Amino acid sequence: MTNSTEKPQDSKNESSYNLIHVENTGSKITQIAFNGNNYDEWSQSFKLALLAKGKLGYIDGTITKPSDSDSKFESWRSANALVTLWIYNALESDVRKQIALRPEAKQVWDNIRNRFCQANDARVYRLQAELMACRQGPTESLMAYYGRITTLWDEILENDPLPSCSCDPCRCDWVTVMDARREKKRVRDFLIGLDERFDNARSHILGTNPLPNLNFAYNRLLQEEGVRNLTVQRVDTKPEPMAFVTRVNQGSRGQGGPRNDPPAPSIVRTRCIACNRSGHNYKVCFRVTGLFPEWWGDRPRDRIIVDTSDPNNPVVIKPDRGKERRHNTTNTQPRAHMAAGQSSTPSQQPATSSFDINNMTPAEMVELKHLWESHKSASTDRLNGPFLEDADWSM
Template identity: 30%
Template structure:
């Protein structure tokens, strides 16, 4: 009886064992997000392989874990295989069920699927290489999206053309050549107008930088461009005009800014635009050297200005001139420059008010 009790009590399976099945490891579980069809075996195989390895069960399907001889372990082995068969079938399109075996050995099912769907297709390889050749960064496509398209094609191609799997020097050379080939493919498809200089710089290195390093450099350049380039179409147009006519655009912008400053500044003492009360000659009683013998009281200066306007209006049509005194006694002001009540600030001799006053004029 004691012996019967010992036989009926199965040893507990440690959770770290490949034979362990948790409460969530039920036969109806779906362990992948890719359903096997006629044309996606490589993606399905990669996804299932990772899922089974994460559960310590891949050794059962690839035949690494052999069928045991003792009946206790054999029972556990059969339980695991039946569960794995269900997991695999759960991730197969039902339309394929009639074409695949339905046994209780997961390794047999796994091998049958590989033999039936994992075929070396020269047409598919040619198609992938053609897509790689034509993969380019189109207008508006960011670098990350472009690199992602390349990476998906590389991953699909390497399934059919795996690299030389050897840890010797020859194997390392093969890996380096593959990386260099991908580096050239990456730069060939980049937008040359944006990253042509980066490509030239990277190709000057000997040995060539790794693909990861080149991608990082290009990504930094893209981020820098995003921070410095105009944000909308109107800004882009303005930027283009500025680049084609740098001198004209700079002068026009400077005159515009001066005009805006002129309109904003109004002296509350002399009621003249172009300066504030803190810089008013009449308020501070500090006149620059170029002021010369002009009136130095506000009332006299207003009469003086009124006389200038009257003289210019009488002689403007004839192109007459008004002589002014100051730092340059021979300075001449064209009367046609003072046409209109708000244009008097253009007088060269009347530098007190006007958008063309420089900061150092006030300290002269």
């Protein structure tokens, strides 16, 4: 009876001593390297890797060192040296310099744990502070945020486990009640740290009675994120509106043939130098050409003269109505006829139908004064006759 119970233990120890060809001294059994600040994460990953290889007993003390005369001593020493090298390979160079090389893997492991592992209370305090400050970033995905907060929950539970039931077997359903309370707390923690873009979905989940479990909340928010990302992609791939511009047609289109003319430049909105209005130039301005439109009505139709002797630099000579009228009435004879009361033929009428004395130049004012005085003198001479005292009225 005694022999049958010892055989499984001996078989287990035998498998722990065995080495296979893939277990070499230069391999890294975990992808997480210990940098001095991530002991919890690194130790858990390293323990899982050793458990998968059947070598966890070399650091937790379940596999003890046999005596030198034992037939298993050489196998133990080889496996122990291999685990020791695995530990050193999992340390970053700065930490590796601080760890002294020991003959047993358990001694190296205990040295690292005693130096870098925090006390449970201090570690739980730090983890709780990180959990309270855990928030989803504006551009962080829901999966990345869920992974960060799940890691904190697992570490807190490992270092501060829930109290267990004293019943054997359990009849008070204590474990079920505590698990339900822990689940609700995790749902609240998860929803508190969500980014504001999930406000609507968060309100919907909180309004559900009873509060759904964590998996349901995560799946609901994951669907919301998928719909949001699809909408954003559609908006990004939507073509931008075309900017329509008016272009000058510089080419010609053949009858039934393709248009081969080069792309015409966009029309630049110019300003007329004659009337100071935009949208046309002086060449087509009706104030210059004299082709006044019907909507101009009874307003003065004074033309504006533009000097085009230099095509590259046209100059406005008569930009106002008074000066234009003076430019078109260079002959002063019609004014004399009008002042003298003589009739004028249509060809002798001034070109303009309006008269503004305020726009006359000093020279024209002097000329007008002379004309008026001459007219006055001529009229007086015609009306002069004998006074009452004169004897002869026949003259």
